[in-house]
Amino acid sequence: MDAFMESHYMRVMPFLLEGVVYTLLITGVGLLFGFILGAIFGLGRLSKSKIIYGISSIYVEVLRGTPILAQILFIYFGLPDVLGFNIDKVTASIIAIALNAGAYIAEIVRGAVYSIDKGQSEAGRSIGLTKNQTMRYIIWPQAFKRMIPPLGNQFVISLKDTSLFSVIAVGELLYMGQQYYGLTFAAFEALTMVCLMYLAITVPTSLYLRKVERRLDV
Amino acid sequence: MISVRDLHKSFGKNEVLKGISLEVNPQEVVCVIGPSGSGKSTLLRCLNLLEEVTGGEVYIEGENLTDPNVNINEVRSRVGMVFQHFNLFPHMTVLDNITLGPKKIKGISKEEAEKAAGPLLEKVGLSDKANVYPESLSGGQKQRVAIARSLAMNPKIMLFDEPTSALDPELVGDVLEVMKNLAKEGMTMVVVTHEMGFAREMGDRVIFMDEGVIMEENEPSKLFGDPDNPRTKEFLSKVL
Numbered sequence: 001m002d003a004f005m006e007s008h009y010m011r012v013m014p015f016l017l018e019g020v021v022y023t024l025l026i027t028g029v030g031l032l033f034g035f036i037l038g039a040i041f042g043l044g045r046l047s048k049s050k051i052i053y054g055i056s057s058i059y060v061e062v063l064r065g066t067p068i069l070a071q072i073l074f075i076y077f078g079l080p081d082v083l084g085f086n087i088d089k090v091t092a093s094i095i096a097i098a099l100n101a102g103a104y105i106a107e108i109v110r111g112a113v114y115s116i117d118k119g120q121s122e123a124g125r126s127i128g129l130t131k132n133q134t135m136r137y138i139i140w141p142q143a144f145k146r147m148i149p150p151l152g153n154q155f156v157i158s159l160k161d162t163s164l165f166s167v168i169a170v171g172e173l174l175y176m177g178q179q180y181y182g183l184t185f186a187a188f189e190a191l192t193m194v195c196l197m198y199l200a201i202t203v204p205t206s207l208y209l210r211k212v213e214r215r216l217d218v
Numbered sequence: 219m220i221s222v223r224d225l226h227k228s229f230g231k232n233e234v235l236k237g238i239s240l241e242v243n244p245q246e247v248v249c250v251i252g253p254s255g256s257g258k259s260t261l262l263r264c265l266n267l268l269e270e271v272t273g274g275e276v277y278i279e280g281e282n283l284t285d286p287n288v289n290i291n292e293v294r295s296r297v298g299m300v301f302q303h304f305n306l307f308p309h310m311t312v313l314d315n316i317t318l319g320p321k322k323i324k325g326i327s328k329e330e331a332e333k334a335a336g337p338l339l340e341k342v343g344l345s346d347k348a349n350v351y352p353e354s355l356s357g358g359q360k361q362r363v364a365i366a367r368s369l370a371m372n373p374k375i376m377l378f379d380e381p382t383s384a385l386d387p388e389l390v391g392d393v394l395e396v397m398k399n400l401a402k403e404g405m406t407m408v409v410v411t412h413e414m415g416f417a418r419e420m421g422d423r424v425i426f427m428d429e430g431v432i433m434e435e436n437e438p439s440k441l442f443g444d445p446d447n448p449r450t451k452e453f454l455s456k457v458l
């Protein structure tokens with residue numbers, strides 16, 4: 001027992017626990033803003049206005065069509081050249097997750113809203129609700145239910161994507177594992193524990209989502 | 219009450235309404251019959267601008283709906299509409315379905331709106347269903363809730379778009395009964411229907427449409443008994 005407690009499997013843990021805080025912080029805050037962006041641009045993709053539709057489409061296509069690794073490097077190293085000030089690592093990571101997940105969430109939002117029967121908005125409009133009221137009280141609540149499973153899926157994807165931010169040394173989970181085996185050469189043990197830490201978040205999330213799905217009957 | 223002048227409606231190159239003119243007087247019940255694809259539902263949907271009008275004019279109580287300055291939301295709150303597929307809001311209880319409009323559009327308090335919903339539910343025979351969700355209702359019950367939802371806005375006109383076509387035959391009667399009572403109370407109604415019995419009994423006037431035009435417009439006894447237009451005769455011989 002003592003041997004195990006003294007092993008690399010356990011000694012890496014303090015590092016990883018520090019890293020997982022950043023991983024969750026970046027994922028959580030990033031997705032919060034990502035959802036706002038996704039809602040705006042997802043609804044923009046359903047707009048009749050060509051300009052709003054165009055801007056939304058460009059956003060979605062650009063962010064989905066470029067690798068997130070390039071996006072984080074662009075935000076952290078590229079943008080400061082133009083802006084004239086540095087962006088701290090955590091902020092840059094949050095921005096990258098928000099922008100990247102926002103594009104995918106926009107498609108989730110668009111699909112969910114589009115899937116609501118046209119009769120629902122017609123019924124809303126026919127009693128005299130405005131377009132915005134119809135969206136707010138009738139379409140959105142129904143569409144949001146349908147967004148929950150794919151949003152959960154996006155959470156898992158974005159969580160894993162944060163590992164790419166180890167390139168800017170933001171101190172998330174994978175980076176902390178790398179730091180450990182850089183010092184100790186115990187790569188097998190460190191990376192095993194890193195993967196187990198990811199699984200400890202993603203597997204319960206998936207199970208919980210399946211439960212929510214069943215309850216919502218979507 | 220309703221005045222339609224040379225109404226045209228096209229979907230792309232397909233002209234569905236080819237110049238419809240129509241008057242509906244206060245308290246009148248006008249039934250519109252005709253084969254599928256004749257444009258009767260489209261005509262009805264033009265009366266509250268659920269369909270954009272391509273040409274011509276639609277007046278509701280003297281207001282020209284095709285005038286871009288008209289507040290269409292305000293007009294719609296005075297024109298109730300009942301759909302073939304009910305279109306109840308599935309995420310709301312029956313009571314919330316009915317009170318949404320009064321609360322959000324008229325700004326009436328929740329308590330007051332719910333108090334007003336009571337007699338409406340009674341009118342459609344569903345007082346015991348106030349707090350259930352639409353999914354637990356039968357088709358006929360759903361349609362009666364939809365009627366109550368429209369009535370909650372105190373409309374001057376009610377439009378019915380094949381209100382019984384999606385119902386099991388044994389459920390049609392209850393819905394027609396509610397509609398008959400409405401007609402007797404003096405509601406102005408335009409009813410697109412396949413229920414020839416209802417049109418004959420309750421219609422003050424019956425309109426037969428085909429190929430995007432009004433083929434014949436007559437009192438029900440005349441239109442059903444001795445139609446002027448051979449197309450009417452042909453249609454009736456198939457459905458009666």
